[in-house]
Amino acid sequence: MTRQLAARAYRDEDGWWTIEIPELTSPSPAGGTIIATGTATTFRGIDKAAHELAAAWLDDDAVTVDVDVVIPEDVAQLWKDSTAAEEAAREQQTRAAMLRRDAVRALRAQGYPAEAAAAALGISRQRIDQLGKAAPVRTSELAS
Numbered sequence: 001m002t003r004q005l006a007a008r009a010y011r012d013e014d015g016w017w018t019i020e021i022p023e024l025t026s027p028s029p030a031g032g033t034i035i036a037t038g039t040a041t042t043f044r045g046i047d048k049a050a051h052e053l054a055a056a057w058l059d060d061d062a063v064t065v066d067v068d069v070v071i072p073e074d075v076a077q078l079w080k081d082s083t084a085a086e087e088a089a090r091e092q093q094t095r096a097a098m099l100r101r102d103a104v105r106a107l108r109a110q111g112y113p114a115e116a117a118a119a120a121l122g123i124s125r126q127r128i129d130q131l132g133k134a135a136p137v138r139t140s141e142l143a144s
Contacts, residue, residue: 001062002062002063002064003054003058003060003062003063003064004063004064004066005021005023005024005054005063005064005065005066006021006022006023006065006066006067006068007019007020007021007022007050007053007054007065007066007067007068008020008022008067008068008069008070009040009046009050009067009068009069009070010069010070010071016039016040016041017039017040017041017042017043017045017046017049018037018038018039019037019038019039019040019046019049019050019053019067020035020036020037021035021036021037021050021053021054021057021065022035024036024053024054024057024058036053036054036057037053038050038052038053046067046069047065047067050065050067051063051064051065053065097134100131101131101132101134103121104117104121104128104131104132105131105132107120107121108128108132114128114129114132
């Protein structure tokens, strides 16, 4: 039966990839715990190095290792912030589209011909027709 292990890999200051398999440990002479640790020179070499590390540690080649790449916390936070900003932008874009449709519908309801509404809003008559026919967005979709 093949043993399944989880590992983490991160890039160190020298440009090498450090691989740790937290499930594989041994006691240190000082009483601490040693975690199975290896290296790879390239990102592409991580999976092979992780497998070799686990196989050597366990003295058994019937092992698979799933490696998670760990990035610095500040970079992870940048990614998280960008995701939140992108979601907020999508919500604002949805709101802007709703307001544009409302503006076109208001002008048309007040009797403005499509050509006059287009001229006033600086868009084409075809766009007036598109906005006037677009399905309304529920305000509950915009709440957040």
